[in-house]
Amino acid sequence: MMKSTTARRLCVMLMCLARHLMPRERNEWTRAMGAEVQYASDEENGLSYAIGCLASAVKMRLAQPVPHEVVIGTVAGSMFLGHAFIPNSQSWPWIWPVAAGIVTARFLSRESFATAVRAKAGLKAGVVCGLVFLTGAIIILWLSASFQGNESARRIGLIAYGSLGAVLLTALSAAAVPVHKGIADSHSSPSAIGHLRSKGPDRPQ
Amino acid sequence: MPRKPNTSVHARAVLAQLSARPREWQYGYDLLKRTGINSGTLYPLLIRLHDQGLLEAEWQAAEVEGRPPRHAYRLTANGLMFAAAQRARDVDPVGLLPDLARS
Helix, strand or coil, rough: CCCCCCCCCCCCCHHHHHHHHHHHHHHHHHHHHHHHHHHCCHHHHHHHHHHHHHHHHHHHHCCCCCCHHHHHHHHHHHHHHHHHHHCCCHHHHCCCHHHHHHHHHHHHHHCCCHHHHHHHHHHHHHHHHHHHHHHHHHHHHHHHHHHCCCCHHHHHHHHHHHHHHHHEEEEHHHCCCCHHHHHHHHHHCCCCHHHHHHHHCCCCC | CCCCCCCCHHHHHHHHHHCCCCCCCHHHHHHHHHHCCHHHHHHHHHHHHHHHHEEEEEEEECCCCCCCCCCEEEHHHHHHHHHHHHHHHHHHCCCCHHHHHHH
């Protein structure tokens, strides 16, 4: 049984992380893992057990299908980055809305209705980003014209343009993923991890 | 070629451990100790067996006061049959024994 406060805290942290990573339909299993930490024979075993639980949660998370919004966001973000680093690509900023349309059309044509609805959310995110980047491209073109000969200023503008695009689009796409009430409910429910957390470090066995 | 499900060394070890005491409920940490598998491998395996209907799980009150309830596991009837078939395959991987017995 673990007695050290530091080891217990580390276990709680790892188990909390595991609970957040584990798909929500597997919450019972996270509770099961959390309960068993209490039965670890010593600190070292407890910690190695908690690390294994975290690995389990990661495995289960990776086994889940990736939400389409994230796929669209990532693909589109990569396109933005590529676009920003191609020389003179500001002259064809319309490429993004077109590419986003093609990617979304592919998802809409192949997937079920429920997925299509989610892909539409991705499309909305894409349209918003397209507009933002169209504006960005116009600004960069204007800046390039204003600072002719200042290559470093132009480079910085391009990098900012590409990086912001990737971050913004991925964030927007992720925001389009429906937020399930169940996640909040399950996280607020009493659990074995809470039990572990509330338990004093030196309680006699 | 796709791998046959639940034929890994770890899966066989867990199935063997659970089928050795078919009526007894066993806990995750004890399984881990008995099989020598780490928790990062054990739990995904238990989850998979449970999803396939080979394993049943239930919450049991802690034997010691002040500790949380434990999730206990044992094989279902299908799980026991699967484990028995697995053992038979381990003994006779290519199914020669029935032919030898007939000859």
